Amino acid sequence: MNYTLIDNSADLEKYIAAWNVLDRIAVDFECEFNLHIYGEHLCLIQIFDGTDYYIIDPRSGRLGSDTLCAFFTSPVRKVWFDCQSDNALVYKKYGVSISNIVDIRVYALTLGFRSNLASLKKEFLSIEEQNLEPASKKRLQQTNWVKRPLSEEQISYALSDVTHLFALEDVLEKRVAEAGLTEECAREMKKAVRAKTGKPGWVNLGPWRIMTKEQRLNVKQYYIARDNVAKRFNVPSYHVLDKHVLRDFAMSCPKSEAEVLSMISSKASPRFQSQLRENMLKAFQIIHSSQVSS
Numbered sequence: 001m002n003y004t005l006i007d008n009s010a011d012l013e014k015y016i017a018a019w020n021v022l023d024r025i026a027v028d029f030e031c032e033f034n035l036h037i038y039g040e041h042l043c044l045i046q047i048f049d050g051t052d053y054y055i056i057d058p059r060s061g062r063l064g065s066d067t068l069c070a071f072f073t074s075p076v077r078k079v080w081f082d083c084q085s086d087n088a089l090v091y092k093k094y095g096v097s098i099s100n101i102v103d104i105r106v107y108a109l110t111l112g113f114r115s116n117l118a119s120l121k122k123e124f125l126s127i128e129e130q131n132l133e134p135a136s137k138k139r140l141q142q143t144n145w146v147k148r149p150l151s152e153e154q155i156s157y158a159l160s161d162v163t164h165l166f167a168l169e170d171v172l173e174k175r176v177a178e179a180g181l182t183e184e185c186a187r188e189m190k191k192a193v194r195a196k197t198g199k200p201g202w203v204n205l206g207p208w209r210i211m212t213k214e215q216r217l218n219v220k221q222y223y224i225a226r227d228n229v230a231k232r233f234n235v236p237s238y239h240v241l242d243k244h245v246l247r248d249f250a251m252s253c254p255k256s257e258a259e260v261l262s263m264i265s266s267k268a269s270p271r272f273q274s275q276l277r278e279n280m281l282k283a284f285q286i287i288h289s290s291q292v293s294s
Contacts (some may be wrong), residue, residue, distance in 0.1 A: 001053065001152075001155065001156045001159055002052075002053065003052075003054060003055050003155065004052065004053070004054045004055070005054075005055050005057065006054055006055065006056045006057065006063075007056075007057040007060035007062055008063055009059065009060060009062065009063055009064045009067040010082065011065075012056060012063060012067050012068075012070075012071060013070070014069060015054065016067075016070055016071050016074050019047075019049065019076045020074055020075055020076050022049055022050075022076055023045050023047050023077065024050075024076065024077040024078070024079050024102070024166065024169075025076055025077070025078060025079070025166035025167035026047065026048040026049075026050075026067060026078075026079045026080075026162040026163075026166055027045065027046070027047055027078045027079065027080055027162065028044070028045075028046045028080065028081065028086075028158070028161040028162050028165075029042060029043075029044065029045055029086045030043050030046070030145040031043055031085075031086070031089060031145065032144075032146050034147055034236040034237055034238075035107060035142065035144075035236060036144045036146060036236065037146055037234050037236065038230045038231050038233070038234045038236060038237070039231070040089055040092065040093070041059075041093075041146060042058045042059075042089055042093060043058070043059060043115070043145035043146055044056070044057065044058070044145055044150075044158055045057075045071075046107075046158050046159050046161060046162050047059060047162065048159070048162040048163060048165070048166075048175065050166060053159050053162070053183065055073070055155065055159070055270055056068075057148075059146070059256075065094055067096050067244060069095075069096050070093065072094065072096050072097075072098045072099065073096055073097075073098075073099045074091055074100075075099070076098060076100065077100050077102055078098065078099075078100055078101050078102065078166045079102050079103050079104065079160070079166060079169050080101050080103050080104070080165070081100065081103070081104050081117045081120075081168075082103065082105045082117075083101050083103045083120070083166060083192065083193060084192060084196065085106075086098070087193065087194075087195045087196075087246065088195060088196050088198050089099070090195070090277050091195035091196075091197065092198070097194070098193075098195070100213075101193040102169060102189070103189060103192050104120075104165060104168050104172055104192055104270075105192070106167070106168050106185060106188050106192045107172035107173060107175070107176050107185060108120055108172060108191045109188065110176055110179075110181050110184060110185040110188060111175055111176060111179065111181070112171065116249055117161065120168060120172075120242050121164050121168065124168060124172065124175075125164055125167055125168065125171065127164060136172055140153070140154065140157045140162065140271055143157075153272035164180035173205035200220075201213070201223060201243065202219050202220045202223035202224070204282070205219055205243060205246065205247045205250075205252075206247045206251060211251065213276070214253050214291070215251050215253060216251070217287055217290060217291075218249040218250040218251065218253050218254075218287055219247065219251065221250075221283035221284075221287050222246060222249065222250040222280060222283050223246065223250070223279045224283065225276070225279035225283040226240050226241050226246055226276070226279070227285045228275075228279050229272055229275045229276050233271075233275075235274065239269070239272075239274075240268065240269070240272045240276060241267060241268050241276065242267070245263075245267045249263050249267075253291070254284070257281060257284055260277075260280050260281060260284050261277060261281075264276050266279055
């Protein structure tokens with residue numbers, strides 16, 4: 001698949017100016033969410049203008065964040081599928097919201113379709129996904145987008161997500177209008193494209209709403225302790241300690257340092273045990289100091 005690679009600020013500025021005179025561009029991201037390294041990272045931006053494909057490499061050292069923000073906030077209409085996690089990542093990492101998004105998933109939801117992109121292409125465009133072997137498909141879905149160089153197979157896989165967005169927008173927008181749902185869709189679109197800051201990770205670790213005050217304090221502090229170790233080693237947090245082990249341990253509200261040390265020695269990888277002991281014991285002390293003071 002032919003495409004233009006944009007890996008420096010000067011080129012991106014030029015293309016932003018060119019895209020801004022267009023009616024729309026199709027956009028998608030490839031991101032890293034604690035799968036291969038620590039943290040959340042924007043790894044690739046795919047664009048299709050109806051004729052040509054482009055790849056923006058946000059991990060290039062020659063591409064400044066100011067220029068990326070100029071793209072995110074540019075006035076051209078950006079056709080997306082399911083923008084919420086992408087927009088949240090941009091807001092978290094760059095401090096801006098992506099402007100002028102049209103999320104075609106909102107059209108589909110308004111019509112009662114909760115399918116993924118592949119199913120929508122099949123349903124409304126009669127386009128079948130590329131027939132990949134299950135192992136190959138899983139490998140591409142879990143590919144490491146942080147690594148460079150990317151293979152042509154990875155690039156083709158990434159660009160396939162923007163190829164048919166214009167056609168889907170046209171079909172779905174028409175269906176919404178025919179169903180008399182344009183105003184409802186507009187209201188839902190406004191909600192969907194608003195950048196959300198998200199909740200801290202420890203809130204999603206367990207049944208937060210029904211936890212006691214003590215359990216919430218434990219979950220928060222032990223989550224932060226594990227996160228500090230993952231950040232230091234630049235590995236996903238689950239490499240340091242499985243989230244289910246962490247959740248169950250934290251919710252048990254350990255009463256002694258011996259309990260903390262016993263869990264680490266039996267459940268954590270030897271590679272991380274030294275740092276994990278240090279951080280988890282600090283968390284234990286914070287928890288119990290807070291309980292004493294209250």
